[in-house]
Amino acid sequence: MLESAIAFFRYFIALLFGTMVAVSLAGMVRTRKNYLSVGCFTILFFIVQLVCLRVWGMERTIKIYPLLSHLPVTLFIILYLKQPWLISLTSMFVSFLCCQPPRWVGAVLGGVFDNAVMDHLGYITAAFLMYYFLQKYVLNSARHLMERSLKSCLLFGAVPAFYYFFDYASTVYTDFMYRGSRVAVQFMPFLISAFYFLFLLFYYEEMQKQASIQRERDMLDMQFRQVQTELSSLRQLQQNAAAYRHDLRHHLALLQGLAYKENLGEIKRYLQLVQSDLEAITPMRFCERETVNLILSSFAAKAKQVGIFLVMDVRLPDRLTLSDTELCSLLSNALENAIQACKGISDSKDRQISLRVFSKNSKLCLDIRNSYQTEPSFYQGLPLAKEQGHGFGTKSMAYIVEKHGGVYRFSVKDGWFIFQATA
Structure with a gap:
């Protein structure tokens, strides 16, 4: 009597374990309502299985077990959790595969002690430990892999699906596995090896995509910083222009006073002073593109502040394959790195940067070189x-x-760090 009760409890735990793994893998939110729904669902179909066991016996019940357990779990995920059929089926196949380690643990303990009760107790204990391990370390990552793309979901669920059909075909509906057939013994190792190879190819492809996405993100981040630099330069120019407009009437009043006195020498001196002030707040003009001028002016000012001798020769072609944003990002990063390298040089006379931008064979050519304190590694x-x-x-x-x-x-080369590019 006790052995039968433990056996039935084992079958209930098996159904509950498989269901919980499947719904957790499918992304069920941990709420009281969802747990109650899963619990009621499990109890209902366990009762249905007991009725079938009573009416048709163990052998027939095992053969129709996919209709009594696996199909209802899949439909529960589709209808209650509103998941696509592919994720629902994959979750079910994976949960079936996860049920095998507890079954093996139970079989080993039952064989060691030659006792069916130890088999059941081993399964129950292993199922609880397995669920804890899956919930903490596996299910979230597996769910993200399934939801990543159709290809990743198919590859992830392929081995569990083949194992599911192979297990039922070779052990439940036939005794193909127990006949010791060489084909049966070698099928699953071959299948796992083949899908492992496919998974490696897929993983490499995904890594390449991730690297490309990361480069895109880095570029966007740099472009955002470059836009911030442009805006900062524009704000500074606006502030300087506003201040100069405010002071303009004072300049005019002073010039008018000097004119009344017919002091031509003072007028000339004062006009030269005003002109130099205007040049100081006016962006340097390197080329016809205003955005590029703003960036280069900003870095020219930065270089001057830290005592770096910066020479720029910029002759842009009429047509560019690069957008203004990409060109500014390229120049910003190159000049930023050059200034950072020169700042570390103790003698200000050795802080030098040279920038050349020109066109050759309808290609944009960039040559920037700077002195450095410590030779870089590559x-x-x-x-x-x-x-x-x-x-x-x-x-x-x-x-x-x-x-x-x-x-x-x-x-x-020769104490210069050089970046050259053609695009």
Whole structure:
């Protein structure tokens, strides 16, 4: 009597374990209502299974078990949790696969002690431990993989699905597995190896996509910072212009007073002073593109503040494959890195940056070189960042050039760090 009660409790735990793994994998929210719904669903279909066991016996009940358990669980996920049929089926197949380790633990304990009760108790204990492990370490990651794309869901569920059909075909509906057939023994290892190979290919493809997305994010971040620099420059110019407009009437009054006195020398001196002030607040003009002028003016001012001798020769072609945003991002990152490298040089006379932008064979060519304190190291053609969280600028520069089918090179020669690009 006790053995039968433990056996029935084991079957209930098996149904509850499989159902909870499936609905958790499908993304069921942990609420009291959902737990009650799953509990009532499990009890209802366990009663249905007991009735079938009573009417048709164990052998027939096992053969129709997919209709009594697996199909209802799949429909519950589709109808109650509102999940797509592919995620619902995959969750069910994976939950079936997760039921196997507790079954193996129970079988081992039952064989060691030669006792069916130990088999049942081993299964029950292993099921609780397995569910805790899956809930804490596996289910969230597996769910994200399923929801990532159709391809990832199909690959993730393929092995559990094949195992499901193979298990029922070779052990429940036939005795193919127990006959010791070589085909039966080798089928699952071959299948797992094949899908492992496919998974590696898929994983590599996904890693490439993630790397591309990360480069896009880095570039967008750099472009955002570049826009902030432009806005900061514009605000500074507006403030300077507003201040100068405010002072203009004072200048005119002073000039009028000097004119009444016919003091021509003072007027000339004062006009030269005003002209120099105007030049100080007027952006330097390097080319015809205003956004590029703003960026270059901003970095020219930065270089001057820290005592860096900056020479720029910018001759942009009429047509560019790069957008203004991409060109400004490329120049901003290059000049920012150059200024950072020069700032570390103790002797201000050695702080030098040279920028050349020109056109050759209908291609935009960029050559920027700067002096440095410490010679940089390189990895896969890119300079290594010395601090954590740095190095995105050079990656963004490389990405922009490669995006337009161009070529680039970072190098060191005769005390100069050189970046050259053609796009």
